[in-house]
Amino acid sequence: GQQVMQIPQYQHVQEGEDFTTYCNSSTTLSNIQWYKQRPGGHPVFLIQLVKSGEVKKQKRLTFQFGEAKKNSSLHITATQTTDVGTYFCAGLSLNDYKLSFGAGTTVTVRA
Amino acid sequence: ETGVTQSPTHLIKTRGQQVTLRCSSQSGHNTVSWYQQALGQGPQFIFQYYREEENGRGNFPPRFSGLQFPNYSSELNVNALELDDSALYLCASSSGRRSGANVLTFGAGSRLTVL
Numbered sequence: 001g002q003q004v005m006q007i008p009q010y011q012h013v014q015e016g017e018d019f020t021t022y023c024n025s026s027t028t029l030s031n032i033q034w035y036k037q038r039p040g041g042h043p044v045f046l047i048q049l050v051k052s053g054e055v056k057k058q059k060r061l062t063f064q065f066g067e068a069k070k071n072s073s074l075h076i077t078a079t080q081t082t083d084v085g086t087y088f089c090a091g092l093s094l095n096d097y098k099l100s101f102g103a104g105t106t107v108t109v110r111a
Numbered sequence: 112e113t114g115v116t117q118s119p120t121h122l123i124k125t126r127g128q129q130v131t132l133r134c135s136s137q138s139g140h141n142t143v144s145w146y147q148q149a150l151g152q153g154p155q156f157i158f159q160y161y162r163e164e165e166n167g168r169g170n171f172p173p174r175f176s177g178l179q180f181p182n183y184s185s186e187l188n189v190n191a192l193e194l195d196d197s198a199l200y201l202c203a204s205s206s207g208r209r210s211g212a213n214v215l216t217f218g219a220g221s222r223l224t225v226l
Binding site for chain 2: 090
């Protein structure tokens with residue numbers, strides 16, 4: 001079955017620094033979605049990418065979908081304490097109906 | 112519009128017992144997906160219901176079962192509870208048969224502890 005891998009598992013960032021988290025799928029995807037889960041909370045939708053090579057920005061967050069539609073990245077610039085949480089990518093394979101989630105990247109921020 | 116609500120928020124059971132978790136989907140959504148999230152892991156797909164029928168199932172045993180009602184609310188039932196069933200159970204509502212093609216709106220979850 002489809003597997004979605006995320007690296008790194010943990011990201012410790014100094015406030016103000018940039019970082020990137022990566023997502024790789026074992027199969028070609030129809031779309032990829034990103035969710036954020038705050039400590040003690042539930043996943044909240046951030047973005048959906050559908051097209052090969054697509055890049056979308058939300059303020060300090062930049063999301064990219066790979067040309068082969070098998071990988072994605074999330075880049076955060078000038079990290080703030082509000083960025084703390086776990087970021088999940090979730091992919092939909094071409095012949096599937098459900099999202100498969102990665103294990104997440106848990107971000108902590110040093111002030 | 113109302114969001115997704117789940118009940119109960121927390122519960123404790125012992126091995127062998129049965130549990131029922133409930134979910135009210137977001138207004139306008141006709142698909143409900145259930146996920147199990149163990150501590151430190153990503154959500155794992157259990158099954159989904161579209162217009163009252165189960166139309167997809169993940170790698171979970173038959174003792175995990177569910178229902179969807181005409182108002183699109185849903186229940187997750189787990190029989191013969193095992194220690195490994197301890198997790199956060201998330202309900203997500205969406206529109207359309209192919210849930211992964213659309214945005215999932217998650218509830219706050221039901222945290223189950225099995226002793």
